[in-house]
Amino acid sequence: MxxxxxxxxxPAVLIDLDIVEANIRRLQERLDGFGVANRPHIKTHKIPALAKLQIAAGAVGITCQKLGEAEVFAEAGVADDILLTYNVIGAAKTERLAALVRRLERMAVVLDNETVARGLAEAAVRHDVDIRFLVECDTGFGRTGVQSPQAALDLARAAARLPRMQFEGLMTFPLKLPDTRQFLERALQLFNGAGIPVPVVSGGGTPAVASVGDVPMLTEHRAGTYIYNDVMMVTAxxxxxxxxxxxxxxxxxxxxxxxxxxxxxxxxxxxxxxxxxxxxxxxxxxxxxxxxxxxxxxxxxxxxxxxxxxxxxxxxxxxxxxxxxxxxxxxxxxxxxxxxxxxxxxxxxxxxxx
Ligand SMILES: Cc1ncc(COP(=O)(O)O)c(C=O)c1O
The missing domain is CATH 2.40.37.20 (D-serine dehydratase-like domain)
Structure with a gap:
């Protein structure tokens, strides 16, 4: 070397470690200040050693976008607590997910439709595991996610009725104000009215860190880009x-x-x-x-x-x-x-x- x-x-890619360490520290302090758990998204670096620094600084676990990332990070022994923020579809993937659930202390996955929920439940039964899930809510980004608070409740109920499926909470990306807060407020009212506890409300995004205090129902936040930052983050x-x-x-x-x-x-x-x-x-x-x-x-x-x-x-x-x-x-x-x-x-x- x-x-x-x-x-x-x-050409080569260089990472300034002083800046990485300062970025990790700053985000952790900000989320600690809000009393919100830090669950960094590793898609930014894809490097287990850097995730270990994030965990050592106080992160409760990690977020992965793809199952393959989660497998690499589980294998590296980075974290016993992984959230997968992607609809997992097809037996090839649900088999792998169930194997990961068995292996980790805590593994949760998001879903935004019943097809995903059914596939997960079938794999959970085959592997004799419980699968924790969060319902993804589209609170203004226009990507994946259920489109209304009522749809979040309906999906949570339908998925939780399937065998071995455990509802754990709501997830959104990024935070858009005031839409995200209004969506989550209404959703929590509906869940409360239905007597269904919502232990996790997960937000995400690096620019969104500035808005975490304005979305008081968040229990955790998933930032990824903050560890390196880039022109987009400076522009934002x-x-x-x-x-x-x-x-x-x-x-x-x-x-x-x-x-x-x-x-x-x-x-x-x-x-x-x-x-x-x-x-x-x-x-x-x-x-x-x-x-x-x-x-x-x-x-x-x-x-x-x-x-x-x-x-x-x-x-x-x-x-x-x-x-x-x-x-x-x-x-x-x-x-x-x-x-x-x-x-x-x-x-x-x-x-x-x-
Ligand atoms: C679901 C989800 N959560 C969190 C993040 C992290 O956002 P950022 O890279 O702005 O920190 C992303 C980024 O794409 C994402 O898709």
Whole structure:
């Protein structure tokens, strides 16, 4: 392993460990301040060693988006308490889920329809386990989730009537005010009226951390991106540049014109993710440069607004638009501190999308 950052060949993904540790500490303190449990989403880093830091700082468990991630993290002995925030469909997956439930101290899964519930119940019976579930509520994001508080109650009741299925609570992503609070308030009234306890109300999202205090019924929060941060989080006002821990290290391989530079990192490292950002990443050494687009292995940089311009062979560092997507592009990332490489982390759950 290279000992100095300057010796790391490009393209490479670097993670500043001082910033990671500060981000972990800050989020934990904020959620502790609200009295809300911290259940970080590991899809951002996919690295068991970093999840161990999150748990050591006070997280109650972890969140995984995909079963394959949960299997990797269970195998690594990271946490005995995992929430899977995805509808699990088909016998190939429900078998694996039931095996995980058997193996972990606590494993819960979300669902938003009865087809999922029936498949889970069948696997639970076959494996002789109880499956804890949360009903996912769409409180304004427009993705998965039941569409009304009444639908949440109806689904919870229908699923809990199935064998070995245990209702544990409600889940939503992200927090949208005032919609999320109103939805959850009404849902809790309905559950209360029906005499059904709701031990867990799980919210999520890094920008949403600022709103946790405005959704007082939350018992836990799932933030993911906060551990690294990225251009999207800065654009959203959820982080500053100094809070961004991930850097893509890249070399200028060509300067075909006076105003164009080409990097050896293209869409297969930085990805086409854009969301609300301008361009496709921020070059730390040249903040006025615009990463205008990619080929797979070429990053196209417009230098027209730069007074100073890089030369061929120069190495630069980029803060990506969306760190979670970049995570899935590399076999390993370099943990750095003070210009030195402290660890090379295999991205253990890379590609675990099943
Ligand atoms: C279900 C769910 N929970 C939590 C998160 C974490 O959100 P963020 O990455 O903004 O921290 C995500 C992100 O995609 C998500 O889909």
């Amino acid at each position: 290279p000992l100095a950052v300057a010796d790391i060949d490009t 006002g959820a982080a500053g540049w100094d809070d961004c821990a991930m850097r893509v290290r890249a070399t200028v391989v060509s300067r075909p014109t006076g105003s164009r530079a080409i990097l050896d990192a293209g869409s297969k490292v930085l990805t086409w993710e854009q969301h609300n950002a301008q361009g496709f990443g921020r070059i730390v050494e040249y903040p006025d440069a615009v990463v205008a687009g990619f080929s797979e292995e070429h990053g196209k940089v417009d230098l027209a607004s730069c007074a100073r311009r890089p030369e061929v062979g120069e190495v630069v560092h980029l803060i990506p638009n969306h760190c979670c997507a970049v995570t899935n592009m590399m076999d390993e990332v370099y943990g750095i501190r003070g210009g030195r490489v402290e660890a090379v982390f295999p991205v253990a759950a890379r590609g675990k999308v099943r």
